[in-house]
Amino acid sequence: MSEKHEKLIDKKGIRLDGRKADELRPLKLQVGVLSHADGSAYIEHGKNKILAAAFGPREMHPKHLSLPDRMVLRCRYHMAPFSVQERKSPAPSRREIELSKVIKECLEPALFLELYPRTGVDVFVEVLQADGGTRCASITAAALAIADAGVPMRDLVVACAAGKVDDTVVLDLYDAEDKLGAADLPVAYMPNLNAVTLLQMDGNLTTEEFEKALNMAMDGCKKIYEMQKEALKTKYMVVKEEAEE
Amino acid sequence: MSSLVTRVRLKQIEQFIEKGKRLDERGLRDTREIKIEQGLIEKAEGSARVLLGKTQVLVGVKVETGEPFPDTPNEGVLTVNAELVPIASPNFEAGPPNEDSIELARVVDRGIRESKVIDNEKLCIEPGKKVFVVFVDVYVLNHDGNLIDASAIAAMAALLNTKMPNYEIKDGELKIKQGYTPLPVKSHPVTVTIGKINGSLIVDPGLEEEQVMDSRISMAINEEGHICAVQKGGSGYFTPQQILEASKIAQEKAVEIRKKLNW
Numbered sequence: 001m002s003e004k005h006e007k008l009i010d011k012k013g014i015r016l017d018g019r020k021a022d023e024l025r026p027l028k029l030q031v032g033v034l035s036h037a038d039g040s041a042y043i044e045h046g047k048n049k050i051l052a053a054a055f056g057p058r059e060m061h062p063k064h065l066s067l068p069d070r071m072v073l074r075c076r077y078h079m080a081p082f083s084v085q086e087r088k089s090p091a092p093s094r095r096e097i098e099l100s101k102v103i104k105e106c107l108e109p110a111l112f113l114e115l116y117p118r119t120g121v122d123v124f125v126e127v128l129q130a131d132g133g134t135r136c137a138s139i140t141a142a143a144l145a146i147a148d149a150g151v152p153m154r155d156l157v158v159a160c161a162a163g164k165v166d167d168t169v170v171l172d173l174y175d176a177e178d179k180l181g182a183a184d185l186p187v188a189y190m191p192n193l194n195a196v197t198l199l200q201m202d203g204n205l206t207t208e209e210f211e212k213a214l215n216m217a218m219d220g221c222k223k224i225y226e227m228q229k230e231a232l233k234t235k236y237m238v239v240k241e242e243a244e245e
Numbered sequence: 246m247s248s249l250v251t252r253v254r255l256k257q258i259e260q261f262i263e264k265g266k267r268l269d270e271r272g273l274r275d276t277r278e279i280k281i282e283q284g285l286i287e288k289a290e291g292s293a294r295v296l297l298g299k300t301q302v303l304v305g306v307k308v309e310t311g312e313p314f315p316d317t318p319n320e321g322v323l324t325v326n327a328e329l330v331p332i333a334s335p336n337f338e339a340g341p342p343n344e345d346s347i348e349l350a351r352v353v354d355r356g357i358r359e360s361k362v363i364d365n366e367k368l369c370i371e372p373g374k375k376v377f378v379v380f381v382d383v384y385v386l387n388h389d390g391n392l393i394d395a396s397a398i399a400a401m402a403a404l405l406n407t408k409m410p411n412y413e414i415k416d417g418e419l420k421i422k423q424g425y426t427p428l429p430v431k432s433h434p435v436t437v438t439i440g441k442i443n444g445s446l447i448v449d450p451g452l453e454e455e456q457v458m459d460s461r462i463s464m465a466i467n468e469e470g471h472i473c474a475v476q477k478g479g480s481g482y483f484t485p486q487q488i489l490e491a492s493k494i495a496q497e498k499a500v501e502i503r504k505k506l507n508w
Contacts, residue, residue: 206469218485
């Protein structure tokens with residue numbers, strides 16, 4: 001990219017969408033939004049709108065994929081054709097297949113797989129609208145859906161990206177920043193265990209910038225983590241109220 | 246993969262690592278020997294075969310003409326594909342690419358793309374209409390662990406070996422002339438993969454280590470020592486300290502490998 005694009009951050013350090021460098025987009029998290037899934041969650045992360053549903057632990061289909069000593073976690077990350085500017089074919093793209101794999105691998109460390117041999121848990125993530133950072137928002141929602149299904153977890157998994165835009169390390173990139181920025185670093189994290197379960201990057205960062213971005217992303221994760229816990233509690237407050245009536 | 250055999254092996258590997266050693270006598274931070282052979286496929290515009298220990302990867306590069314993407318009308322197109330062919334391992338099956346081969350292709354692709362290896366604007370023939378399309382096909386011939394690093398090195402070596410056809414435009418028609426020019430390569434990233442076994446970080450995991458390790462992290466490092474691409478894989482986790490340590494190791498190893506390869 002040789003042509004200079006317009007500045008993404010102004011002189012006062014304010015980004016095009018009005019945020020400061022270390023500020024998250026507005027978030028909304030809801031748990032138990034689908035009545036037929038064992039667990040479900042909905043997330044609005046900026047303009048991202050994503051639904052996640054979890055089923056299980058249940059018998060594996062097909063059966064031969066089950067494992068004798070542990071549970072199998074399967075994930076599907078999928079974008080709706082209307083979720084992006086130009087219609088996306090509903091067939092799974094290579095990007096979606098890779099993301100499904102890394103999302104599965106980032107959730108697995110949170111589960112006690114060995115407690116449920118021969119069973120499977122399926123997590124389906126549907127991106128209804130995308131605006132940059134969908135894999136992170138998907139992970140945040142998927143972890144909530146699994147928790148809502150009542151599957152025991154070591155910790156919730158929460159994800160957030162940091163990156164570099166106009167030589168500044170910033171938190172939670174949206175679409176334009178992701179496309180025109182210099183680097184994007186999505187991180188999934190289990191705050192209680194201090195464990196990073198997903199880490200990807202593209203762009204160009206020095207070691208110092210990499211460290212700063214990693215720390216910034218983890219700080220973002222910790223903020224979203226509080227909202228995740230709040231969302232889970234809120235659902236059970238409603239259940240409690242209904243039970244009392 | 247958690248068969249009885251690998252659990253016994255895991256114990257053995259762990260005991261070795263505690264003593265700072267590996268099953269094949271390597272130290273924890275040693276890579277296996279790298280051998281490169283370039284230009285062995287005459288019909289391809291570029292090719293290279295890389296041996297990383299016993300892991301063997303062949304990369305062929307084809308250069309064709311095609312349309313640019315609408316958002317980058319002045320730039321050539323790079324596509325990377327990976328085939329885990331059944332001759333490479335008893336666990337590989339013929340058929341459409343699975344998630345492992347797609348991940349491999351995309352990690353190799355990211356390393357090349359994000360390090361800006363190819364001077365894309367020099368691949369433009371007619372803005373918005375015709376550009377060179379560079380197909381990088383990764384062919385895994387023998388899987389003995391660490392396909393990511395072997396494939397990334399092989400892809401780089403093949404691109405360095407790639408020649409583009411000369412051309413001229415006559416009356417708006419593209420005509421291929423005799424002779425070739427080398428593909429414009431601007432940077433030489435090196436990808437280093439680090440595995441985590443029982444809390445210890447090891448460089449360039451072999452097949453058995455790969456089967457028992459709980460996670461891996463791969464980093465593409467360019468000449469300036471900047472990190473250009475990262476991929477964590479596997480069903481385990483890293484602590485933030487381990488990630489920073491891994492990035493340091495990757496940078497040191499990248500310098501060492503670059504020196505060995507003369508890149």
